[in-house]
Amino acid sequence: MPESIQRTLILVKPDGVRRALVGEVIHRFEMKGYQIRGLKMMKLTREKAERHYAVHKGKAFYDELIEFITSGPLVAMVLEGPGAVAIARKVMGATRPHDAEIGTIRGDFANQTRQNIVHGSDSVESAQYEIPIYFEESDLV
Ligand code: DAT
Ligand code: MG
Numbered sequence: 001m002p003e004s005i006q007r008t009l010i011l012v013k014p015d016g017v018r019r020a021l022v023g024e025v026i027h028r029f030e031m032k033g034y035q036i037r038g039l040k041m042m043k044l045t046r047e048k049a050e051r052h053y054a055v056h057k058g059k060a061f062y063d064e065l066i067e068f069i070t071s072g073p074l075v076a077m078v079l080e081g082p083g084a085v086a087i088a089r090k091v092m093g094a095t096r097p098h099d100a101e102i103g104t105i106r107g108d109f110a111n112q113t114r115q116n117i118v119h120g121s122d123s124v125e126s127a128q129y130e131i132p133i134y135f136e137e138s139d140l141v
Contacts, residue, residue: 003083007037009130010079010088011119014072016109017041022075025105025118029079032091038078038131038140044070048133061114068114076134085127088120 012025026036044052049066056062079088093104095116100107110116121127131140 003087005080005082006084006124006127007078007080007131008084008088008121008127009119009134010077010121011134012075012077013069013115013117013119014074015068015115016117017073017075019109019117021109021117024109025075026077028091028105029077029088032087034079034081034084034088036077037080038135039075040077040134040139041073041075042134043073046070052130052133064114078131078135078140085121085124089122092118092120 010025010029012022016022016025030036046066049069050057053062053065053069056065081087091105093100093106093108093110095106096113097106097111097116100110100116102108105118106116121130
């Protein structure tokens with residue numbers, strides 16, 4: 001059965017921007033066949049960061065996560081294509097560096113959980129929640 005066409009939110013996080021990995025990250029998703037429907041560089045406000053990561057509020061790493069994601073410019077993009085949500089997560093690699101396979105973005109470029117280069121929505125519902133934090137509908141093509 002063909003994969004359904006989905007949209008997902010991908011971020012090149014501030015560490016990825018600082019390490020000049022923006023082109024590398026975009027390239028990997030383009031090579032996998034996804035289309036870019038929206039793309040922007042921005043510095044996230046604290047309010048938007050808290051909205052994005054509301055599900056993690058109260059966890060031990062939450063304050064550090066908000067601090068990090070607002071620490072410098074990031075690149076946000078909406079990717080579209082077959083199975084985009086789950087397949088983009090495979091391109092990214094696992095959250096924990098010990099689990100992120102070599103060949104994935106995190107597996108190749110990250111060695112810690114906190115600063116792990118890239119974000120991708122973990123479900124269609126999460127994507128629908130996250131995309132409007134970063135993009136107006138009219139920003140998307
Ligand atoms: P993912 O980014 O793979 O979806 P997540 O949603 O569970 O992972 O967590 C969001 C981010 O929070 C993650 O990219 C890095 C940070 N994080 C998660 N678990 C952590 C931990 N145990 N210690 C420090 N940072 C953590
Ligand atoms: Mg997540």
